[in-house]
Amino acid sequence: MLDDLDRRILRHLQSDPAQSVPDLGDRLGVSVSRLTRRLDKLRDSAVLRGQHAVINWRALGYAVEVSLRVTLDKTQTRAFDDFIEAARDIPEVIEIQTFLGRVDVRLSVIARDMAHYQQIYRAGILTLPHIADIEALMHVARIKSDEGLPL
Incomplete structure (x- = not known):
């Protein structure tokens, strides 16, 4: 190819x-x-998908990053669609990933500080539909973040 x-x-x-x-x-x-x-x-051929600006959100005052592992109520037929559609509307959610297994969705959330995160969590995350369980992981350090391929 x-x-x-x-x-x-x-x-x-x-x-x-x-x-x-x-x-x-x-x-x-x-x-x-x-x-x-x-x-x-x-x-x-979709090998190149475009060029992107990589913004250092920490330099813009966002000091907190939290990874939320969400399990959805899969008895609801639109659980994934409804949840993802609503999560996209939260500006501080910078990444949404779906999985097969016990965890259904992972959200990456950024905030200025813990008080701001708590506000996002209470007013935004907890209002998302079809949540059965949430596990929060506080981001401490990014050891490797490289999207480059060994070409």
Whole structure:
């Protein structure tokens, strides 16, 4: 599926996604037009899904991160759909993951401080539909956070 040039393009983009196409072409030794065609091919095949700004929410005053493991009342046929739809509306929920097993959903929640988290929890999280059980895990340290692939 990927040839050597595609892998080289992806490696360079992983290390510096903001670099310009001409700079990337120079680094790879290919013309801008050839590189643009390859990038279009990678996007069309959904290998490249776009470029994202990574925002350091801690620098914006969000000092607390909590991971909530949620078990839903699966006797309700729309439990997952209703829960996820409502959870998306809470701005401080920055990630929603679903699982198979005892835990159905994991929410990552950020807050400015513990008082702010308590307000989010009481006014937002506890009002979400179809919750059977919640386990909260306070985030202490992020040891590894790398979405790069070994290409």
